[in-house]
Amino acid sequence: MRRTPHLSTPPPFRLTALLAATACALTACAWGGDQNAKDVRPPTAPRGVTVQAGSATTAHVMWNQATDDTEVTGYDVYRGATRVKRVPGGKHMVDVVGLKPSTEYTFTVRARDAAGNVGPAGKKLTVTTPAAAAADREPPSRPGAARGTAEGARAVTLSWGASTDDQGVASYEIYQGTSKIHSVGRGERTTLITGLRPGTSYSFTVKARDAADNFSPASRAVRLTTKADSGGKDGASGAAGTAPAGFHAATHRADGAYYIDLSWTPPHTGGAVSEYQIHLDGRTATSLVFGGTAPRGKATHSFYVGKEPGAAHRVKLRAKLPDGTWGAYSPERAVTTGRSS
Incomplete structure (x- = not known):
């Protein structure tokens, strides 16, 4: 007579472990695994x-x-x-x-x-790149006296006098102590340095550089101390020097709708500012990103606000700085649709 094989039942803890292991295999869970794999x-x-x-x-x-x-x-x-x-x-x-x-x-x-x-x-x-200067071993002259202003807790504005060179200055290099931290074109005499620490003293110098890679002597050092507090929230520096200047707002009507027209001058960062945040009626309305070449001089933008005449609005904007943080807001402007500003 043939006997039926005896099937033993796993103890409860073994059954639980078996079910958990099966579920883990089916769902690709990763106990102690590399979280970056996900x-x-x-x-x-x-x-x-x-x-x-x-x-x-x-x-x-x-x-x-x-x-x-x-x-x-x-x-x-x-x-x-x-x-x-x-x-x-x-x-x-x-x-x-x-x-x-x-x-x-x-x-x-x-x-x-x-x-x-x-x-x-x-x-x-x-x-x-500029043309090479044949057998140019003459460095540019020392830049004029460097000056600066602390712009809140995490930024400073630097300016300096022009250098001269027998073949022409190609760029200016900005140093924090002995480390190069920034470079601007030969036509620039001012720049914004961001990404600094609150309540910290820094020493900055400027060198001129020509097309043959000759460097001038360093300018006289300027020592600046950032403010102790953050000066703002959401990563904003809160410093007036990081805000767009000459901000103006007006309205116009087109195709039965009203638009707000903005104009401003970008903050001096030593480069083009390509991103701004527009704040409308107490809240963030939109981000503005310039494609192609961002304006270095006067910038303009227009956006839709509705079809109702006599609607009052408040608007301001701020720039995204080279270190990825937001600068200070421009002054807030009040406009009313259907009325001249």
Whole structure:
């Protein structure tokens, strides 16, 4: 007579473990696994990318901080389709060397996170290096006295006198102590330095650079101390020097609807400001991002507010600074649809 095999029942704790292991395999859970394996969302494209020829063989690339659902751990800088620099996530500028004089180059920047996700490229920018000066060993003269003002807790404004050079100044390099932190074109005499720490004393100097990579002696150092408090919320510096200047608002009517027209002068950051935040009637209304070349002089923008005449509105805006934080708001302006301002 054939006997039926005896099937033993697993103890409760073994059954629980078996069910849990099965569920884990089916749902791909990761006990103690690498949490970055789940991160498939790439960072955003860096905004506010600027590029400046530093000399006949160098270019200085800067950008605003990108964002990510976890953390941006680095940036890749491309010349055309070739990656030429890789920098850590806390750095938002780099010098690209080894270029050819009188040559046009295109640069882009991409952000990456800890999981290896690489975001889309920021705005493509083209720069042409100046011609090389034959046998130029003469450095530019020392820049005129540097001056500065603390702009709240995390920024300072610097200005200096012009340098002269037998072949022409190509750029000005700004140093914090012995470290280069910024570069601006030969036509600039003022710049905004952001990303500083509250309540901290800093020493800044400026050097002029010519197309042959000759550097001038450093300017006289200027020492500035940032304010102790944050001066604002949501990452805003709260400093008046970081606010758009000459802000004006008016309204016009077109095709049966009303629009608010804005005009302003961007804050002096040593580069183009490509992103702004518009605040309407006590709340954030929209972000404005300039495509192509962002205006360095007077900027304008117009946006729809409705079809009702006699509607009162309050509007102001602020700029996104090179370190990725928001600057101070412009003065608030009041406008009424259907009335001249």
